[in-house]
Each structure stands twice: as structure tokens, then as C-alpha cells.
Amino acid sequence: MRFHDAIVGLLLLVGAVALLLYARGLPAMPGQQFGPAVFPTLVGAGLGLTALVLFVRGLAAGRGQRLVEVEPGLFDPRGATAVAVVLGGGVFYLLTSDWLGFLIVAPIVLLALFRSQRIGWAAGIAIAILATLLIHFVFYKLLRVPLPWGILTPIAW
Amino acid sequence: MDALLTAFGLVFDPYVILVIACSAAFGLFVGAVPGLTATMATALLVPVTFFMEPVPAIAAIVTATAMAIFSGDIPGCLVRIPGTPASAAYTDESYAMTRRGMAEQALGAGLVFSAMGGIFGSIVLVLAAPSLAEMALKFSSFEYFWLVCLGLTCAVFISTGDPLKGLISLFIGLTVSLVGLDNPAGHPRLTFGSTELMGGISFIPAMIGMFAVSEVIRWAATPDAPAFKVQASIGNIFTGMGRMTREYKKPLLRGSIVGTLIGALPGAGADIAAWISYAMSKKFSKTPEKFGTGHPEGIVESGASNNAAVSGAWIPALVFGIPGDSITAIVIGVLYMKGMNPGPTVFMNNAPQLYAVFIVFFIANIMMIPFGWAAIKAAKQILRVPRSILMPIILLFCIVGAFAINNTVFGVGLMLAFGVLAYFMESNGIPVAPAILGIVLGAMLEDTFVSSMIKADGDLLGFFSRPISATLGVVTLLVWFAPLMIRTMRRWQTPAA
Numbered sequence: 001m002r003f004h005d006a007i008v009g010l011l012l013l014v015g016a017v018a019l020l021l022y023a024r025g026l027p028a029m030p031g032q033q034f035g036p037a038v039f040p041t042l043v044g045a046g047l048g049l050t051a052l053v054l055f056v057r058g059l060a061a062g063r064g065q066r067l068v069e070v071e072p073g074l075f076d077p078r079g080a081t082a083v084a085v086v087l088g089g090g091v092f093y094l095l096t097s098d099w100l101g102f103l104i105v106a107p108i109v110l111l112a113l114f115r116s117q118r119i120g121w122a123a124g125i126a127i128a129i130l131a132t133l134l135i136h137f138v139f140y141k142l143l144r145v146p147l148p149w150g151i152l153t154p155i156a157w
Numbered sequence: 158m159d160a161l162l163t164a165f166g167l168v169f170d171p172y173v174i175l176v177i178a179c180s181a182a183f184g185l186f187v188g189a190v191p192g193l194t195a196t197m198a199t200a201l202l203v204p205v206t207f208f209m210e211p212v213p214a215i216a217a218i219v220t221a222t223a224m225a226i227f228s229g230d231i232p233g234c235l236v237r238i239p240g241t242p243a244s245a246a247y248t249d250e251s252y253a254m255t256r257r258g259m260a261e262q263a264l265g266a267g268l269v270f271s272a273m274g275g276i277f278g279s280i281v282l283v284l285a286a287p288s289l290a291e292m293a294l295k296f297s298s299f300e301y302f303w304l305v306c307l308g309l310t311c312a313v314f315i316s317t318g319d320p321l322k323g324l325i326s327l328f329i330g331l332t333v334s335l336v337g338l339d340n341p342a343g344h345p346r347l348t349f350g351s352t353e354l355m356g357g358i359s360f361i362p363a364m365i366g367m368f369a370v371s372e373v374i375r376w377a378a379t380p381d382a383p384a385f386k387v388q389a390s391i392g393n394i395f396t397g398m399g400r401m402t403r404e405y406k407k408p409l410l411r412g413s414i415v416g417t418l419i420g421a422l423p424g425a426g427a428d429i430a431a432w433i434s435y436a437m438s439k440k441f442s443k444t445p446e447k448f449g450t451g452h453p454e455g456i457v458e459s460g461a462s463n464n465a466a467v468s469g470a471w472i473p474a475l476v477f478g479i480p481g482d483s484i485t486a487i488v489i490g491v492l493y494m495k496g497m498n499p500g501p502t503v504f505m506n507n508a509p510q511l512y513a514v515f516i517v518f519f520i521a522n523i524m525m526i527p528f529g530w531a532a533i534k535a536a537k538q539i540l541r542v543p544r545s546i547l548m549p550i551i552l553l554f555c556i557v558g559a560f561a562i563n564n565t566v567f568g569v570g571l572m573l574a575f576g577v578l579a580y581f582m583e584s585n586g587i588p589v590a591p592a593i594l595g596i597v598l599g600a601m602l603e604d605t606f607v608s609s610m611i612k613a614d615g616d617l618l619g620f621f622s623r624p625i626s627a628t629l630g631v632v633t634l635l636v637w638f639a640p641l642m643i644r645t646m647r648r649w650q651t652p653a654a
Binding site for chain 1: 204205207208321322324325328329331332335340341342344346347370373374377378379380545546548549550552553554556557560561564566569570572573576577581584585586587602603606607610611615
């Protein structure tokens, strides 16, 4: 998704101003000239300056440019769904993995992703389960990462 | 000498050899699949190496990246889609060779000269790094401040077509580096009351997000990508390599030297090395008219160059802790986690481990020949693996990897956020590499700046009071202002002409 340079510049400028205001609120170090605010102020000023140049340049040069250009793939219901499933799958894992456990959440996320790519149910389910078990084996058994068991804790191996 | 013997012991351990072999296969696979880059291979490897001893961990990354940069040539040659950006410079050339029925020569040249370039870069690394480190021992915060500035400047000006957007990317990275307690004052900044953010943005989840998740998002946004069909048949790839080595001695050497140098420049890596070497090869060739028609000369030079760059990038990373490219930016994070803090002292405190890493560079580049041969033989099968199955599994791998660093889902959240950020940055022409360098070097920049200011009592001239720091400072300022000066001079000259 490509935004007009002026919009990108403006958004970053707002961020830079917020950072500068935040830096002003940082306390001074007693008896010390250079406190925690010095560097954030410099970074904020740099970001603000470059964002301003981008904004002005965007206004001057990008007159014909559209405000937002969206990849054709995102207008395609398939592409839009796929992106939504990628991000949604991540968020779903984030919210539920502690509670439901890796072995339940991971195949659901994988299957959703496979289905968004029009992979058949049977193949999708089979690969989702196999891949989950493989990753679980590598990370849980070999690397000893405590992947959450969630509601499956009673049968944890 | 003892250190060297210990180093051999560290490398020739069955476990380490197994790790090297596995990461070689992994690197070859990732490099050969278009859309998966060498940097992504590194980002995906890091969570796994997190649980290893320092030597196998670093060995895994060294091997995988060297292999991935070579195997990026394979799909470029066979289906005209580079496997990694580092092969893009000569994809058309090698595909033209394939169409003329010379696929085996193109692949053979890619393989043999990649290995040679890699070995050349490794020799330079082994010779240059310790002596540079000796010099770096005398450096104070002033010199380090300028070195970091110079590194970040290179990242902005070399790696990007639009320096303004490069600068913006750098400032985004520096802003990220502000988060947390890790600043000279020890004051929590931008944590918004979150205890998770006190320790700063965890580097690994951010990396995985920026290099892997952003690719998965981009893949999802482009449905109906064509499947790869390999038509060419591949004969003996080693036929004619001896003749080519004799014929193209000079391009080979030039590509290796240029590649190592560009790799060692912060911010510019294998992809830029390949572009520059291909252009140089054409410029200095006796037969420039043959370029683009399926002529191996450019492939020899730029193929050697991109692999030399992989080794060259480690020089500033090990000696100064300043990454030469985005791969070594990740490596620096790994070195810190492993207690091998990069910098000149690593050559004294961790000499055996360091020598072991050097040995691995040679092993990886020598192993590239048989492993690469196997990968070329398996190319048709590798290219047949559907991305609709591969990418979801990569996403799950990323999630688990981001989780594994601190064993909290907070890392998963960070990873997703940085994936979305990198996706938007790249779609808007803002390169990601300067931001990565900003994140990695932000703390060092602030640290050296603040302690130098305190030492100089707020006097900016203090930054020029020592000979090396003054030189570095002048060079940095020159790079900053050279474009401006050149433009002004041109403006002066135009009316006169």
C-alpha cells in the first residue's frame, strides 16, 4: 500500500513532534548537563526535519500522484483475505496460545492460511498437523522452548 | 598457537559439523526459493541458534548465508527470477546463457566463482580484522562516535536510491532504539508503563518481523504468483571451469576485491556488491558488447563479488561492532547474546572462538562446491515446492521463534508490529536496512555521544581533538556535505559553460 509522499511526511512529522514533546517531559539529571532527553531530542529533530522535507517535496513533485495506491492483489478478495488471515492468525495466536495451547492454536492458524490459498481441506489438515508436530518437536523437545500446553496440560508429554 | 589448536578442536566436533551441514542445506534451500532471502535465512536461524554454544551458533549463520547467496543464482539462471536480491544483477545474463543451452556453464560459474570469492573475502577478513582490532584498542568514545556516524551515513547514502528516505528510515530505527532503560541516564524512556518494554525492544523478534513476516505479508498480498517451470536440462556443471578461471583471472580478482570492500562498508551488502561488480566487469571488459547475450564474464566477476561481500561484512562487525550489512546486523545481536561482545577486545577475550569462526568461513566456502552441486541437481524439485504451503509454515516458525527468545507472547506481538511496519516502509520506498542499523547502533551512538560530550564539557570541538577522531570526523562531514557541494559547484559552472 503506497501513500502519497506528502501523507507519509505528515504522519512522520506528527510522530516527530510527539517525540520532541515527550523528550521535553524527561527529567534533567542533577548536576549533569546531558540527561536522558538529549538524544531523543536530537533524534526527534532529525526525524522532524527529514519528514518536513519529504512533505514539502511530496507537495511539490507529487501533484499527479494518487493519495493512496493499493496493490491490485489487495482488491482481489483472495489477496485481501490472505493478508487478513496472516495478520489475524498472528493476533489469534497471541491472544489464545497461553489458554488453548500451541498444539491446538498452531494447526488452526496453519489451516486458515492454507485455506486462504485454496488448498483442499484434506491436504490442508494433514499438512497443518504434520508441520505443527514437527515444529513442536524441534522447539519443545530439541531446543526446550516451553511452548504452552494450555488446556492440554493434563496430557503434556 | 594454542588458541588456534583449541579453535580446530571447537570446529571439528561432530555436533558442530552436523550443525554446519544442516545449515548449509537450509541456506541452499532458502536461497534457491525466490522470495526468501539470505537475511531471512539468518533471521529464521537465530531463534534456533539461541540455544547453541557460541561456535555452532555463529557457524550456522556463516554457513547458511554463504550458501544462500550462492543458491540465489539457481532460480535466476533457470527461471529468470533471482532467489535472493544479491543475484538480481546478473539474472538476465545467466538466463540468456540458459536459453543458449549453456545452463550448466552459468550455474557452474556461479558456484565455482562464488566459492572463490567467498574464500578471498575470508582471507581478507582473517588478515585484516586482527590488525584493525589492534588499532581499535586505542579508540576512545570520540573515535567510536565518528565510526558509528560514518557507518550510519554509509547505510543511508549507499544502500538507497533516495537518501532522504534512507535518512527517514535511519531516524525510525533510532527512535526504536530509544525505548527502554538502556541509556546513559538509566531512565525509562517510551516504555508507557510496560515492564516488557523496560529492557528495550527485543532485537530478535523485531528482526524476524522486519525480514520474514514482512515477506509473508507481501506474498499474501500478491495472489496468483506464477509457478516456476524449469525447462533446461543441466549437464556437468564443472566442464570448462578451469579454462574460465584462466581466462577470467582479472575479473575474478577484481570482483573479489570490490566485493570484500563493499561488504566491509557499513550498510552495503552482497546485492550492491553484485550490481557494482557487474557494471565494472562490463566497463573493463574487452568485449563489452557480449554482455547481456549470455556471456559468463560478468557472472564470474559479480558472482565472486557477492560472496566476497558476505565475508567482508564481518570485518567491521567483529572489529568495531558496526555491521557491514543487514545480515551482520543480526549477527551482532547474536554475538552479544552469546557473550562474545564484538569490538577489539573480542580478539583477546574470545580468541579461540574467533579463530573457530574464521575456520568455519573456509569450511563453508569449500563445502559450497559439493553441497551447491547437489542443490543444482535438486533445483527442479526445490522450485516445485509450492509457496502456498511454505509461507504459512514460515509464519508459524517465525511466531515460535519470536516466542522462544523470552518465552512470552509479547515477542510475537513485537514481531507482528515490526512486520507490518517493514511492509509499509518498503511499499512506500523507505528502505529497511538503515532502520535496522539504527536499531542496532542507536544505543552505541547515544552512549559515545553523551560520554564524549561529558568528557569535552559540551565543547563540540572536542570531537576533533584527537588525530584519528578528527580524520574520521572530517571524512564523515565530507560524506554528508559532498552532495551539496557538488551541486553548488555544478550550479557555478553551468552559467560559465
